[in-house]
Each structure stands twice: as C-alpha cells, then as structure tokens.
Amino acid sequence: MDRLRHSFSALQVDAVLVSHLPNIQYLCGFTGSAGLLLVESSRSILFTDSRYTFQAAEEVFGARVHIAKRGLIRALGELLRSRSGRQRIGLAFGNVTVAQKQALDGAAGKRVRWAGDGNAVEKLRAVKDADEIDRMRAAAKLISEVFEDVVPEIRPGVTELDLAAKIEYGIKHRGGSGPSFETIVASGPRSAWAHARPTSKALGKRELVVFDQGAILRGYCSDMTRTVYVGRAPRKVCYLYEAVLQAQQAAKRAIRPGVKAGDVDKAARQSLERLGLAKYFTHSTGHGVGIEIHEAPRIGKGEETVLQENMVVTVEPGVYLEGLGGIRIEDDVVVTPQGAVDLTTAPRDFLEL
C-alpha cells in the first residue's frame, strides 16, 4: 500500500480506487468476491458487503473495513461526498465497466475527478518479493508433483475428463486450494486446439496428449504444460517435440533483467523459424503469473515491456498441426541477474507411454 502511495504524485492523484479483486487481495489480503478499496494518502478503506463481515475481519490488514448495506458504490459515494474540496482519484479503466463508471460518477458527485491509474497496482504486482517467490516455487513444485503422480494413469481408454479430474483432485489432495484455471487434457487431433477443454473422449493409441494445468497454493498460481505420446512416437513427432523444446530453451536463454519481453518471444519464434515451423506457433511465448494466472508482463510479439529482476513468467512455445495434433512445453521461471531460473520441477523429456 505504501509503494502505491509513492506513485500518487507521479499520477497526480490524491487517492486510488482499486476495484479489481486480485489487486485488492494483493494490497490488503481480502479474498472475498465483492470489494472496493480506497487507498488515500493517510488511510485505506475496504468496502464490502454483509456476506463478508467475518471474513473481512479476519483477513484484512492495513485498511478499515466498511460493510455496505445498500451497495458498495453508494457507500463509497457517501464517503466521498462528505469530504470537503476537490479530489482527483486514480482508477484502472481496464478494470471498470462503462456501467460501473457511470454509477461511480453519479455516487461520487462533481467534486471527484477520475484519472487513469496507469495500471499502478498491476505494475507493482509484476515484480515479486521473496515471500511471493517462495509461494510460487511451492505452487510450481506442487503442480509438477501432481502431474508426475498422474503419468502412470495415462493409457489408451482413459478419458480426458477423468485425467483432468485426477489432476484437480491431486491439487487439493496435496494441499493446494484448487486449479489456477480449468485443466486442459486434449488428445489426438484435439490437442491442436491450444485451449481445448477436456471431454469424455478416451485416449487412443498413437496420439499426442497435451496437459496444461496449474495450482493455486497460498494465493499464488502455477502454470505448466507437458505433452506426451501414447505409444511409440513416429520420427516426425519426435522431431517436432525436440523443436518445441529447443524453442523453449532459446526463449529461456534470452531472459534476463533489462531485456524486452518482445525479444524473448522473438527468440522462441526464430528457433522454430529455422526449422520452418514458426507458422505453426499460433500464440504468444508466455505471460506473467502470480495472484492471477495471467498478469503483467505479456511475452508476445513486439512487446516493449522491459523484464525486471523477480518478475515471474511462463515460457510456453508450441506447434499445432491440424489433424496431427499439438505440442506445447511450459514452465514458470523467475527473472534473475543470472537469467531465467525454473520454478517448475517436472522433467521435460518426451514421454512415450
């Protein structure tokens, strides 16, 4: 909260209103599903509703809790209108709907001016502190272990849904609070859908299977993809797997503080381009991860964001060939002066099962 306050003068604001729940969790610890956090220079107030009376009392630090009886925006507006003088308040316009903004304008009255907050909280969140990195290492280790537990169950006849269910059971069984996104298990031609949901399709013999999974542990996400082959893989598939692994290594080698995110993406893409495979790599190389599964920075084509020490990002190139299937390999890494350090512990060898 104090780091956010230090940005007030650069943003030319008297306060920042935080509406995005992961930002609220980051700043004051509250994990409920309804909240507005007003951060002023000398104090902070969390507005929530009566469902969260007990939870807020237990979780919130660094902010007073106000239980709003007739709507959060209304309660906030009453407070703001009770203040004397004009106020300029920062707001993340990417996290507020047009309808919410209209309600805020109506509730706060004419003495409040809203200004873009320059994604101030997202920028703070992109660089992790030591405690956050510890949590993320544990979350990455947990999902690695869960996947390795499930590997012996991968065989012809088992359904995508049943494997996804086993992975999600494993996450909670090992103490995670749940999956960080809906687990992907996609087999055969369906593995060419980069974001396929698992279905009741059974694994066939001689099929690629993409597993994309993550866990939330103590409030922080992990994200990991492994691709396996059911049976003995043809040479072409082994070649493609090796190409993706090389692209991933190239991207990891490009990572260090001071490098542009777009250059990391370029490293993966050029590695595939040399083998004529870049056209099958149809998404970005990676993304920041933390309280949310997708957060700053984005590791994509032409991204100008400069990597900083202690950012945590995914590195996940892939190739997708219609009919044949897809191959993706993804790890979470932390940016250090020595380069990318893996948080994910599961091996990357091509598994033929």
Next chain:
Amino acid sequence: MDRLRHSFSALQVDAVLVSHLPNIQYLCGFTGSAGLLLVESSRSILFTDSRYTFQAAEEVFGARVHIAKRGLIRALGELLRSRSGRQRIGLAFGNVTVAQKQALDGAAGKRVRWAGDGNAVEKLRAVKDADEIDRMRAAAKLISEVFEDVVPEIRPGVTELDLAAKIEYGIKHRGGSGPSFETIVASGPRSAWAHARPTSKALGKRELVVFDQGAILRGYCSDMTRTVYVGRAPRKVCYLYEAVLQAQQAAKRAIRPGVKAGDVDKAARQSLERLGLAKYFTHSTGHGVGIEIHEAPRIGKGEETVLQENMVVTVEPGVYLEGLGGIRIEDDVVVTPQGAVDLTTAPRDFLEL
C-alpha cells in the same frame, strides 16, 4: 440470434455487438476465451484469434468466423469503417470496460454510435427453452449424486480441502465438465462465512459443515448447498436447521409466473422473522442460473423483476451465527404455472453424521 434481432427496432439499433463470452456461447455456440460477436439484421460475424481457428470452425453456428491477426477490436473496426452510412450499434455497458469502450470508439470511427442494449441477451437467457431445462435438470441431478457419493466420507479428521477435492473429482468422474464455481466446504465457526473457501482445517466433532457446490454439464450450471452436522446436533442447531428449511419452503411456495422476485425474497425473510432469525440471514434468497452460475433474475430484497415461466433460479436462505456457524439449504428450481419445480434431487433432511 433471431429473437435478438427482433429487439433491434425497440432498441433503435442497426446491430448489437456482443462481448460477454457466455452471451456469445448462447448465441452462436463458441466457447473460446476471446471473442466479439457482431449481430446484424442479415448476418453475424464472430471475431476471435488464431488460437481458436479449429475450435471456432467446429463450434460456431449461425455466424461467419473472422480470425483477427492484430486484435479483435481492430478487426471489428476495419469492418465497421468499410460500411457506408451511419450505424447505431447496441452494446451492454455492464460488460465492457471503460478502456475497451475507448478502443471501440477509436477503431470504429465517428459514423458508429453506441447505445445501451438494455441487457437484451441476458433477458433472453433468463427464460430457458426445453433443451436448456433438460440440461439443467441433468446438471442438478449430477451434483446431487456427487454430494450423496461424498456423504459417507464426512467424518472427523477429514479436511475441508479433501472433501472439496472429492466433490470436484466426482463431478468430472460422472461426466460433468467441471465445477460451476469453487466448491465451498466450511466447517465449525468457518461455516458462518457464507463464501468461505475450503482450507486444510480438519472437520471436528460437533461441528456444522456447509457444502456449496455445482457442476457444469453440457454448458449449463447447477448450484446446490447442503448443511450437515458432525455428531449428534444440539437442540438449538436442529431448531435453526428447521427454520432455514421452512424459510426455503416458504420462498418456493411464493414462486410462480407473474410474481415479483422481491416477493419471493420477502417470503423467506418473513418466515425467519417470525422466529426472530431474520437478522442472521445476511444475503439474498437466490439468483438465476444457466450458462453462468449467477445470471438474471436476482431474487433479493425489493427486486421488481417479474418471474416468468421457465426461468431457473436458486432458492438458498441461510442463517449465520458468529462462533456457532452457518446453515444454508439451496436448490435449483424451474418456474412453472404450477409453482416452483425442484431440479435438485438430493434430500433436504438434516444429516447428523
């Protein structure tokens, strides 16, 4: 899509731009995570990105698919700017961020005027057709069966997280595509948190345990809460359970087409009020459910929305006493001329385990 087009003249628009993903799924079947659907009077176009090339080709009906290479809003803008004449396009301001609206304004140019769409798609979705009700009945039956499978595992020493994991495993094992929200298992004093996440806390003897869970099956959600007692419940707890069950029955009896949603809420609240317990009922009585876990109509204090035949809503009164814990009972019901018909099949008897 045609029902939406019929509302164009009342909305005074030439087209509607749909940005909310569940609305896109409802109208054209697409389930990817990036999409913009432009519904015009004579045709519809879905904008998505290259991750979804294959998936869109397989899923989408009633719309042409445009794979946007450099951003969905940009591709939409190019199309709109190629059109001659002025256009007035409906947009749900509650589903678009201020930043997105600014990008739309920039991309579409000055000949496009945006108008509120009066939540036209949400209103269509609130009333289900026969196929949707069949799916929701199946989703409600599935979660009922999953819960009944888990009941024998409820005993002192098992953790909240492990029970939640078993429920979520059961959902996929029985063919659901996953939980419709993060499963709640909250025991002892934590059960007084209406939206507690499960933790590694073990169930103790003589504790209330609230289970709030739902499944997604063939694209539709169920939502069900049951409260059990570990051990033989004291008379006070049995009394509270009976009070909540009576409040739920009172709310169900108030449901029929033509009744205001607020009057259903009032029926539950008055039933508790007669026992002096209304002050412990700290949330709304229910909400619509369908493609999303929370959709129109809201069943809360003073809600003016009139219930219509074939709406599907939850009925979920509860009482929460700090220190003692919480009790909530929730079913999904469909509104029929004969009153509320339960979709949820799990018994509502108080289980002392």
